[in-house]
Amino acid sequence: MAPIGKKRPLPSKNATTKARKRQKLAGGDADYRSTPQTSAPATNGSKVRLDDLKWNEVALPDRLDDYEGFFGLEEIDDVEVVRSATDGRVSFKTAERSTAKPTKKRKVSEGQHKDSDAQEPQPATDTPSDGEEWEGFGSDDQDQAQQPNVPVKAAPARADKKQKKRRKPRDGDSNPFAGLGDEVQEDDVDTSAWESLGLSQTTLSSLSKLKFSRPTPIQSAAIPEILDGHDVIGKASTGSGKTLAFGIPILEHYLGSNPDRRKASRVSEDIHQPQALILSPTRELAHQITAHLTALCSQGSFDGPSIATVTGGLSIQKQQRLLSKADIIIGTPGRLWEVISQGQGLLKRLQKIKFLVVDEADRLLSEGHFKEVEEILNVLDKDDEDVENEDVDSSAEQQKRQTLVFSATFHKGLQQKLAAKGKFGGELMDKKESMEYLLKKLRFREEKPKFIDVNPVEQMAEGLKEGLVECSGTEKDLYLYALLTYHPNTRTLVFTNSISAVRRLMPFLQNLSLPALALHSQMPQKARLRSVEQFTARPGSILVATDVAARGLDIPGVQLVIHYHLPRAADMYVHRSGRTARAENSGSSILICAPEEVAGVRRLVAKVHARRGGSDSKYFIRSLDIDRRIVSKLKPRATLAKKIADTENAKKQKKSEDNWMREAAEDLGVDYDSEEFEGDAPGRRGRGAGRRKAEREAGAMSKGEVQAMKAELRSLLAQRVNAGVSPRYLTSGAVDVDALLRGERNGEFWARLGDLAWRMGLGKHRKVARQGARYQAKSILFRWNI
Ligand SMILES: Nc1ncnc2c1ncn2[C@@H]1O[C@H](COP(=O)(O)OP(=O)(O)OP(=O)(O)O)[C@@H](O)[C@H]1O
Numbered sequence: 001m002a003p004i005g006k007k008r009p010l011p012s013k014n015a016t017t018k019a020r021k022r023q024k025l026a027g028g029d030a031d032y033r034s035t036p037q038t039s040a041p042a043t044n045g046s047k048v049r050l051d052d053l054k055w056n057e058v059a060l061p062d063r064l065d066d067y068e069g070f071f072g073l074e075e076i077d078d079v080e081v082v083r084s085a086t087d088g089r090v091s092f093k094t095a096e097r098s099t100a101k102p103t104k105k106r107k108v109s110e111g112q113h114k115d116s117d118a119q120e121p122q123p124a125t126d127t128p129s130d131g132e133e134w135e136g137f138g139s140d141d142q143d144q145a146q147q148p149n150v151p152v153k154a155a156p157a158r159a160d161k162k163q164k165k166r167r168k169p170r171d172g173d174s175n176p177f178a179g180l181g182d183e184v185q186e187d188d189v190d191t192s193a194w195e196s197l198g199l200s201q202t203t204l205s206s207l208s209k210l211k212f213s214r215p216t217p218i219q220s221a222a223i224p225e226i227l228d229g230h231d232v233i234g235k236a237s238t239g240s241g242k243t244l245a246f247g248i249p250i251l252e253h254y255l256g257s258n259p260d261r262r263k264a265s266r267v268s269e270d271i272h273q274p275q276a277l278i279l280s281p282t283r284e285l286a287h288q289i290t291a292h293l294t295a296l297c298s299q300g301s302f303d304g305p306s307i308a309t310v311t312g313g314l315s316i317q318k319q320q321r322l323l324s325k326a327d328i329i330i331g332t333p334g335r336l337w338e339v340i341s342q343g344q345g346l347l348k349r350l351q352k353i354k355f356l357v358v359d360e361a362d363r364l365l366s367e368g369h370f371k372e373v374e375e376i377l378n379v380l381d382k383d384d385e386d387v388e389n390e391d392v393d394s395s396a397e398q399q400k401r402q403t404l405v406f407s408a409t410f411h412k413g414l415q416q417k418l419a420a421k422g423k424f425g426g427e428l429m430d431k432k433e434s435m436e437y438l439l440k441k442l443r444f445r446e447e448k449p450k451f452i453d454v455n456p457v458e459q460m461a462e463g464l465k466e467g468l469v470e471c472s473g474t475e476k477d478l479y480l481y482a483l484l485t486y487h488p489n490t491r492t493l494v495f496t497n498s499i500s501a502v503r504r505l506m507p508f509l510q511n512l513s514l515p516a517l518a519l520h521s522q523m524p525q526k527a528r529l530r531s532v533e534q535f536t537a538r539p540g541s542i543l544v545a546t547d548v549a550a551r552g553l554d555i556p557g558v559q560l561v562i563h564y565h566l567p568r569a570a571d572m573y574v575h576r577s578g579r580t581a582r583a584e585n586s587g588s589s590i591l592i593c594a595p596e597e598v599a600g601v602r603r604l605v606a607k608v609h610a611r612r613g614g615s616d617s618k619y620f621i622r623s624l625d626i627d628r629r630i631v632s633k634l635k636p637r638a639t640l641a642k643k644i645a646d647t648e649n650a651k652k653q654k655k656s657e658d659n660w661m662r663e664a665a666e667d668l669g670v671d672y673d674s675e676e677f678e679g680d681a682p683g684r685r686g687r688g689a690g691r692r693k694a695e696r697e698a699g700a701m702s703k704g705e706v707q708a709m710k711a712e713l714r715s716l717l718a719q720r721v722n723a724g725v726s727p728r729y730l731t732s733g734a735v736d737v738d739a740l741l742r743g744e745r746n747g748e749f750w751a752r753l754g755d756l757a758w759r760m761g762l763g764k765h766r767k768v769a770r771q772g773a774r775y776q777a778k779s780i781l782f783r784w785n786i
Pocket of ligand 1: 211212213214215216219236237238239240241242243244292407408551552553554578582583
């Protein structure tokens with residue numbers, strides 16, 4: 001049998017099989033047998049059988065249709081996992097009294113547990129001593145991480161029932177959109193402000209449950225036009241609710257075309273006809289749109305549309321299955337094009353959609369996406385017998401299709417962007433230019449689509465504070481650290497321009513005990529989703545990302561955006577900064593600049609703001625006052641953390657290069673001696689030689705030397721930084737100097753306590769467990785009901 005904590009196959013619908021499998025799970029494998037069973041409740045700290053515990057159903061995120069094998073996942077807190085040092089067997093102990101009554105099901109498993117009853121209880125002190133010993137259970141880190149990859153199907157009637165049973169989201173819950181889905185409340189809000197938009201009672205009731213009491217300006221302006229059947233180009237600042245501006249009309253159309261709102265009545269068709277196709281530039285945004293629409297559609301008592309999310313990094317077969325019954329398709333252009341190209345009738349159905357939505361339009365219509373978007377647009381509009389759809393009059397279908405285009409910025413497009421590469425260019429288009437550009441690329445059915453620009457003079461959110469910090473190019477890491485220390489417990493997004501910078505900064509920040517998470521396009525998709533989810537679930541975490549996170553990501557409570565590298569263009573500055581101060585909240589955006597970059601940055605930011613008050617107005621981004629004495633006190637730890645990170649990176653690098661060379665040598669049948677190969681052979685100097693030398697030196701450090709550096713860093717981190725008595729500090733009161741001196745609140749940042757709290761928060765129980773039994777109660781086990 002598969003061990004507990006491993007992914008399980010899909011649940012059988014047959015109850016008997018289900019029960020049988022569950023029994024097997026509870027007792028069929030000697031390795032995971034529990035300890036003697038009594039009918040009395042387990043006492044404090046005593047060994048228990050897994051089936052006697054009060055397992056809680058895990059609320060699975062509303063994604064991915066078949067839950068990727070996570071259906072029926074249950075979890076339990078406060079159980080200690082004890083592995084015998086002698087035979088490696090695992091048993092379980094409760095930290096508190098279990099009140100679970102023996103059930104019929106349990107009796108069955110009692111019978112199955114006869115063998116295990118004979119086992120000797122393991123000593124309480126026999127705690128896991130190393131991460132490996134938790135294999136088979138998976139850290140909850142891992143397990144939680146996999147949940148969100150469950151494709152979403154919005155089946156609201158069922159979802160409603162499920163939600164009632166769902167537990168309240170806990171701090172560690174990994175579904176970033178859990179809040180949206182769980183907002184089923186008795187105290188629904190008054191939605192009279194929506195009434196003028198002419199929405200159905202069903203939609204109004206959903207909005208009320210989401211507690212959206214009034215439409216945002218873009219929603220007020222765009223929804224009636226879309227409902228009237230117009231093509232719309234919508235421009236509104238970041239975080240202003242553009243998703244529902246197109247999502248609500250799509251739902252209205254769905255409700256209108258399915259008056260009895262019962263899927264059964266329409267899925268009798270052999271092939272299901274999707275109604276809307278939504279294109280998104282990034283995978284994360286596609287999943288987020290899915291979550292927003294799912295939340296909207298799952299509030300009421302109606303059976304909502306089926307949503308298929310088609311993005312790279314996840315199983316194409318599963319996505320194809322979802323597509324066959326989807327009402328709404330949300331996808332990134334690359335994967336969507338791949339799926340369309342494989343045939344299976346999708347194109348034929350896509351040609352009959354009623355809505356084509358292009359979200360974050362300027363990005364989708366430029367850069368690397370353009371080719372695939374263009375291909376998709378071409379085939380959607382193609383009157384072509386070759387494309388497997390002889391019977392479709394696509395021009396007629398196209399006439400019926402509405403095209404909706406949304407973005408916070410409209411960029412001049414590929415050519416200008418390429419021309420501006422490396423410079424602070426990236427012209428933002430005015431209304432006329434953007435209209436012309438889009439009209440050319442998208443074949444609107446109306447000659448003049450409605451252009452809705454709800455805040456033509458302001459692209460930046462109102463609650464956004466902007467500033468820059470000047471430092472030498474070689475001190476950017478130190479100043480990043482300083483900025484983060486000035487904003488402890490602050491959900492922060494750090495933007496870089498390269499994947500390698502993300503990779504370099506991650507160990508640097510982690511060595512400094514900062515809760516850093518990574519996001520870039522070369523990460524596996526599951527890891528990408530996991531980072532976003534952890535970032536969303538943990539209030540004080542730091543996401544170090546490339547511009548893959550700049551567009552559209554709606555993570556509530558991002559308080560600070562740091563531009564470690566300067567944005568390459570004005571529109572990217574708008575989008576990056578738009579990750580904070582969303583939905584009328586406040587937030588800060590800080591650029592870290594080398595002296596030679598300051599003038600360019602000032603021009604870039606002034607350009608973005610120029611529209612605020614006409615071309616005469618000169619916005620001048622202020623330099624932030626940072627106490628250089630504190631920065632210099634942080635320097636030793638930052639330097640050491642960087643050295644450790646560089647050393648470990650070099651070692652990893654060396655190891656993988658060695659392996660590669662060794663394999664190549666083996667293939668050639670020659671001996672490989674890495675030292676001989678790396679020797680300073682004449683002619684081997686040149687570009688990158690200095691870096692290689694530094695890497696060699698770092699890689700040559702002994703384990704002991706690295707350990708010594710780590711110990712030194714630990715001791716530095718354990719010392720409180722004396723902030724002095726200067727009242728000067730950065731960014732309007734983020735640091736309470738007095739509290740810092742007293743070691744309270746903000747001061748915790750400097751101490752190791754913060755490190756421990758973070759480790760616990762992260763759920764790295766292996767590490768916590770090693771520190772003593774007291775933390776064992778934090779352990780979380782998972783099991784699957786099959
Ligand atoms: N009418 C409303 N009332 C309150 N909150 C709303 C309303 N409509 C949307 N929201 C919330 O506002 C937040 C931002 O919405 P959304 O992500 O659609 O913004 P956006 O304009 O698409 O931003 P971006 O340009 O960055 O993609 C979301 O959390 C959403 O749930």
